[in-house]
Amino acid sequence: MVTTHTYDALVIGGGGAGMRAAIESSEHCTTAVISKLYPTRSHTGAAQGGVCAALANVEEDSPEWHAFDTVKGGDYLVDQPAAQLMTEEAIEAIIELEHYGLPFNRTPDGKIDQRRFGGHTANHGERPVKRACYAADRTGHMILQTLYQQCVKRDVRFFNEFYCLDLLLDDAGGTAGIVAYELATGEIHVFRSKAVLFATGGYGRMFRVTSNAHALTGDGPAIVFRRGLPLEDMEMFQFHPTGLARLGVLLSEAARGEGGIVLNKDGERFMERYAPTIKDLAPRDMVSRAIYQEIQEGRGGGPNGDWAYLDISHLDPKVIEEKLPDITEFARIYLKVEPTKEPVPIQPTAHYAMGGIPTDIDGRVVVGPDETPVPGLYAAGECACVSVHGANRLGTNSLLDIVVFGRRGGAHMARFAKGADLPDLPSEPAAQTLGLLDSILTRDSGDNGADIRKELQDNMFDLAFVVRSEEGLSKMQEILGNLRERHDRVAITDKGSVYNTDLMEAVELGFLLDCAEALVVSARARTESRGAHFRDDHPLRDDANWLKHTLAYRNDDGSIRLDFKPVKMGPYVPMERKY
């Protein structure tokens, strides 16, 4: 049975970007949020350290400095007009969150307090600056809760535990709706709409060590990719230097913002050698690479010599208790380590996708080097690529991204929907989805999805992580071909209709494999090192050939073709990235 619903606009994903978009859109047109999780389960809630805006509440600052840091931090792959816009709108966005009730920490005179964060500097790199607005080390949690509260207040319509599995386009290539699977019943729902905004988050679950939730399987990017639309800069994936050893659970950069330092096994503060000016507050890609180099040179700790240590034991216990309580608890619970007394074992963890569905500054999905918008199709947040993060996102800019571009995307989508006619659904809109699900449900024996997933994660960790090479990436591409074949034969044991998470995990694995393939093909092509993408066979940045965005498309025959588009430049001329 297929149920059909009709809305002016749909938001896919109930995290920060999705809810911010829905708040905007639902004021102007009928809007529904389709979310595979209850909204407050979204991974926005795991963000810890802060959200930057040049409020200058604590010390001198300006949006222009913030824009410069964002562009330099992104190793000049950032579209500069987008970064300028985001850093200017940051102030208004933070004030809006405060008006929504977000409980920011406060200065003694009652203003929003601010603290230091990696790569955020005063006057173009002179010194670290206090720019990150925060609520202890649960800023993302507070943003997620606050946006959910505002959605409750506005009675925003949610379809919770509905998995979006397909995007519907009309004959002219415009947006016509989506197809979703209701987890509770196994029913298929067709949502007909004038506009759709994807806000499905990242895809860090393709790596063995990740800070990402199990739910982060790249559903949105994979769905549009399967519909022949491009994915941008997929090779740019951030590895956060301070993941809890073994587990990858994030330990916020705020720990270093408050004065924490990173050590090798000899207890040496090695960042002094790699970034003499801002040391431990260097951007994440640099710190992760430095950890790798320390490990390679035999100064890593732990049983396999592949750990470094985050030391906050010298900080005032009051600071730890008031400003870093959650990460302190993580170390205690998961590693049985007492951070107030001893360094915490860490290793780089797959954290954030800079790449994703290409959009303009209004969240419109755009195709090709000439950036032709797809009518009615939008994306925002981690699943999108504006691009404000370029080759390496600065800490705090993801929370900023979701509120600034969630709002812009939602507003533009509502304007579009009000002026558009309801498009015709394609004939048999659910056919493709039903075929996909039936093929899995009716297969009696075949490959185990968990084994395929583990091989994907282990190999991506070994071959496409902090340090990459043609040799490793070509091997990974071959492995992915094999895993895709096996995934075509995936079999599950749960054949039921009620809460069949077995079935959904098999489908999500297919999304992950698509995203991984786009990542690896894009990374192979980019024969340079830039930001988070480091090739030990091409260790230098190559602006002459590679100051451009990658676009990956799925061909009809299943292969991937690449195209490129120029970076939108602005006032900042690429220079060597030193800190």
Add this chain to the structure above:
Amino acid sequence: MATAADVLSGSDDREVRGSSDKVRLTLKIRRFNPEVSDDSWWDEFVVEADPLERLVEVLHEIKWHQDGTLSFRRSCAHGICGSDAMMINGRNALACKVLVADVGTKVTIEPIRGLAVLKDLIVDMDPFLDGFKSVLPYLVNEGGEPDKERFQSPEERARYDDTTKCILCAACTTSCPVFWGDEGYVGPAAIVNAHRFIFDSRDEAGATRMKILSEKTGVFRCRTTFNCTDACPRGIQVTQAVQEVKRAILFERF
């Protein structure tokens, strides 16, 4: 004082730094599937697990290699999304914040109580969320917004800090005997979220919330058993928050 290097070399033999031997864990799990039977039943599984493994990953091991029909909610796997509240050895907890080493070699897992079980460890969250929504869980301030942030002193901010930690996992509410016996009771999580706004100096709807909570489904149903405080995976002093709301209603002190 020992240097960091001393600490590092002195602690190399710690459990966390070496691979400790796996333990054989027997899990007894209460199952329910409306497509199979009207009644629940118990299944037993044996898993070899690292003592530092999270229980949610042990459940994954069962789902992925022993019984794919085992169903539970989970997402972040580190205690912040609130998906995987369940009753573990008789106490409510998040399966991602309990380690194998914390439960010994035998563990019993059941769904949280007081909400309808839909399948295995998955319960109907809607009545819980309805309770949350009933207390106006959003900032109300009709005073006109300033261009900049509203000011709030660090002391005013600290007043409601504890109750901002809530992740709506329902561990507290479904540990409450009053909630088990009375579907109308809003439960501790809703009161925690009311507290978060009642004691926020920027909010203006405290009186309305307290009127809602002074009704028969509200805060005076609480019998102060402290189950909620014990159950909270975020360490919120839930019972204290409930008592503060009671006192505020009685004495209008907020």
